[in-house]
Amino acid sequence: MRVLVVEDDAVLLNGLQVGLGLAGFTVDAVSTCADASAALRISAFDAVVLDLMLPDGSGLGVLDELRGRQVGTPVLLLTARDSVPDRIAGLDAGADDYLGKPFDLNEVAARLRALTRRGNGGTSACRIWRDLRLDPATMAVSKSGEAVRLSRREFSILHALMDRPGQILSKSQLEDRLYGWQEDIESNTIEVHIHNLRQKLGPGVIETVRGVGYKLAEATA
Amino acid sequence: MTSIRSRLFLILMITTGVVWMSAIAWIYLSTRAEVERVLDARLIEAARMVSSLITSQEIDPMRAAQIPAIEPTMHASYDRQLSCQIWALDGTLVGRSDAAPATPLSDAKDGFSETLIDGETWRVYAVVNADLGMRVLVGDNMRVRDRLVADVIRGLALPALLILPILAGLIWLSVRKGLGPLNKMAHALETRPASDLSALPDVDTPSEIKPVIRSLNGLFGRVHAARERERDFTAFAAHELRTPVAGLKTQAQVALGSDDPDIRRNALRQIVVGVDRTSRLMRQLTDLTNAERGEADADGRRVNLGKLVGQLVDDIRQHYSDAVPIEIDAKLNDIYLQLDASLFMLAVRNLMENAVLHSRNDGVVRCGVRIDGDAVAVTIEDNGPGIPEDELPKVCERFYRGRNKTAMGSGLGLAIAELAAKRLGGNVSLGNRSEGGLRAELQFSKAMLSRAPRADPDRAENRAISCS
Numbered sequence: 001m002r003v004l005v006v007e008d009d010a011v012l013l014n015g016l017q018v019g020l021g022l023a024g025f026t027v028d029a030v031s032t033c034a035d036a037s038a039a040l041r042i043s044a045f046d047a048v049v050l051d052l053m054l055p056d057g058s059g060l061g062v063l064d065e066l067r068g069r070q071v072g073t074p075v076l077l078l079t080a081r082d083s084v085p086d087r088i089a090g091l092d093a094g095a096d097d098y099l100g101k102p103f104d105l106n107e108v109a110a111r112l113r114a115l116t117r118r119g120n121g122g123t124s125a126c127r128i129w130r131d132l133r134l135d136p137a138t139m140a141v142s143k144s145g146e147a148v149r150l151s152r153r154e155f156s157i158l159h160a161l162m163d164r165p166g167q168i169l170s171k172s173q174l175e176d177r178l179y180g181w182q183e184d185i186e187s188n189t190i191e192v193h194i195h196n197l198r199q200k201l202g203p204g205v206i207e208t209v210r211g212v213g214y215k216l217a218e219a220t221a
Numbered sequence: 222m223t224s225i226r227s228r229l230f231l232i233l234m235i236t237t238g239v240v241w242m243s244a245i246a247w248i249y250l251s252t253r254a255e256v257e258r259v260l261d262a263r264l265i266e267a268a269r270m271v272s273s274l275i276t277s278q279e280i281d282p283m284r285a286a287q288i289p290a291i292e293p294t295m296h297a298s299y300d301r302q303l304s305c306q307i308w309a310l311d312g313t314l315v316g317r318s319d320a321a322p323a324t325p326l327s328d329a330k331d332g333f334s335e336t337l338i339d340g341e342t343w344r345v346y347a348v349v350n351a352d353l354g355m356r357v358l359v360g361d362n363m364r365v366r367d368r369l370v371a372d373v374i375r376g377l378a379l380p381a382l383l384i385l386p387i388l389a390g391l392i393w394l395s396v397r398k399g400l401g402p403l404n405k406m407a408h409a410l411e412t413r414p415a416s417d418l419s420a421l422p423d424v425d426t427p428s429e430i431k432p433v434i435r436s437l438n439g440l441f442g443r444v445h446a447a448r449e450r451e452r453d454f455t456a457f458a459a460h461e462l463r464t465p466v467a468g469l470k471t472q473a474q475v476a477l478g479s480d481d482p483d484i485r486r487n488a489l490r491q492i493v494v495g496v497d498r499t500s501r502l503m504r505q506l507t508d509l510t511n512a513e514r515g516e517a518d519a520d521g522r523r524v525n526l527g528k529l530v531g532q533l534v535d536d537i538r539q540h541y542s543d544a545v546p547i548e549i550d551a552k553l554n555d556i557y558l559q560l561d562a563s564l565f566m567l568a569v570r571n572l573m574e575n576a577v578l579h580s581r582n583d584g585v586v587r588c589g590v591r592i593d594g595d596a597v598a599v600t601i602e603d604n605g606p607g608i609p610e611d612e613l614p615k616v617c618e619r620f621y622r623g624r625n626k627t628a629m630g631s632g633l634g635l636a637i638a639e640l641a642a643k644r645l646g647g648n649v650s651l652g653n654r655s656e657g658g659l660r661a662e663l664q665f666s667k668a669m670l671s672r673a674p675r676a677d678p679d680r681a682e683n684r685a686i687s688c689s
């Protein structure tokens with residue numbers, strides 16, 4: 001899952017970036033309203049963590065602009081101002097959730113998962129496809145009840161595919177979800193990860209659509 | 222005596238008493254003088270009357286002496302006031318009036334005299350009738366005179382003694398009534414809760430209490446403003462501390478949650494940065510409070526700018542080990558200002574820290590002085606990124622951190638510098654340099670400039686440590 005974190009405090013921004021990365025998110029970090037708006041115009045994110053007090057304006061401005069463009073990306077407001085009127089103003093401006101500082105890193109991750117799950121119309125925290133079961137919270141995957149050990153990247157690819165079964169995801173879409181801007185992408189990494197996934201999960205799970213991308217396999221029966 | 226009521230009561234009672242007593246004393250003296258004058262005149266008149274009666278032979282003194290005394294019907298207090306004796310010049314008593322003693326009332330030849338007879342003082346007037354060889358003495362018993370005066374005084378003092386308690390009661394009530402507004406105010410103040418800092422009502426108050434109410438209301442206003450400021454400040458400070466604390470917690474959780482030594486090391490490094498920043502923030506909060514609350518030393522001592530700036534630079538070097546070089550213009554050593562040194566240091570320190578924090582690694586911070594027109598200014602220049610023009614009006618606001626902020630920045634430095642400058646009677650001016658970087662000026666009026674004394678023992682030393 002690719003998340004944009006907008007926060008002007010360098011230590012906190014770094015903490016969120018590394019911490020959410022450890023929790024399985026791909027994190028892009030910016031520290032001003034202008035950078036946040038630009039990032040949101042260029043790339044698609046699964047969720048946004050937004051601070052309200054930014055050096056060049058209020059995070060609510062970024063939110064307004066986002067909602068003005070009819071983009072429904074879930075937004076989690078993260079702010080030191082967490083009185084009830086502040087919360088109401090934030091939620092009414094189009095935020096999906098609100099968390100006051102200081103917060104628990106794990107709670108931020110959990111709320112982000114909940115937000116994206118709701119955004120995808122899902123009710124269960126776990127993604128289930130045939131005999132595959134993927135739990136985003138614990139980053140655990142099991143096939144027919146047996147645990148399968150996946151790397152962080154492999155997990156992210158499977159997660160993306162299982163989020164929208166039947167939908168084809170292009171290589172660049174997968175790369176977007178896998179890597180922040182700061183990370184270098186090797187040209188064949190997606191292929192390597194898909195290869196590894198197929199080895200771990202067995203054949204008949206991930207299907208290559210030649211020239212387009214990848215999707216979960218159609219029912220063969 | 223602490224009670225105004227008892228004090229007023231006592232004062233009023235004593236003054237009233239004194240007035241009464243002096244009135245009585247005065248009346249006593251004047252009555253006495255008047256009585257003496259009138260009675261003396263009567264004595265003269267009576268003596269002459271008797272003398273003339275004898276002369277015209279209407280009374281035969283020999284016979285008159287034989288007339289038995291008429292027993293007085295009553296011993297009214299003023300009966301038998303006068304006594305008369307007629308003596309022959311050879312010393313035989315020719316005649317005397319009823320109550321007159323047998324001994325001569327006076328030995329005096331003529332006019333007034335006083336004689337003590339049987340323990341009683343007599344005032345006597347003597348007339349010598351040389352034709353008949355007789356001497357007429359008319360005397361007045363002094364005791365009677367004294368009683369007359371005493372009766373007059375008693376007549377005055379008795380009602381006074383009766384009236385005095387009533388007067389005391391009336392004075393007590395009046396004092397109480399008169400002090401009513403004070404009591405009302407005391408009650409209003411007593412019953413008001415500590416949080417109520419609203420003004421006391423100032424309508425229908427006596428003019429004597431008005432100044433008190435007005436100054437109390439002024440005090441309330443100032444306390445209220447100070448409390449508001451403190452409340453705002455506390456809220457703001459608490460709010461500002463939340464972000465660095467959130468950063469610390471997040472980094473701590475990252476360090477706890479990762480097995481990767483690189484990630485842990487990075488998180489711990491970030492925690493150190495965060496703690497440094499938070500402690501600087503707290504120091505600045507204290508500075509801000511001090512600059513705001515502390516009373517500026519109004520007349521200020523004469524301080525040498527070069528010396529103060531030199532101390533500051535040493536201190537900053539200790540705190541920021543990787544600080545860029547700081548150059549101090551030697552001209553600063555010749556500048557003396559009349560101001561509060563600690564506020565000046567506070568302002569310059571924050572401007573200089575700002576310059577150091579924003580400088581590029583290969584940069585240099587220059588501290589100089591500019592004197593022109595009416596102003597004398599300490600200038601601090603860096604070659605960092607400067608401040609975007611649109612942010613210039615806002616950077617001195619508290620907790621405002623612009624786009625070119627540093628990791629250590631709290632958004633308080635310029636606010637503190639400006640506040641301290643204002644307290645000193647100067648101001649802070651910021652501008653971007655055309656060659657890049659920021660130029661901050663701490664400007665003062667030239668009136669604060671103090672002439673350097675001709676022989677300053679400090680001066681040689683200043684020269685020695687300058688330009689480090």
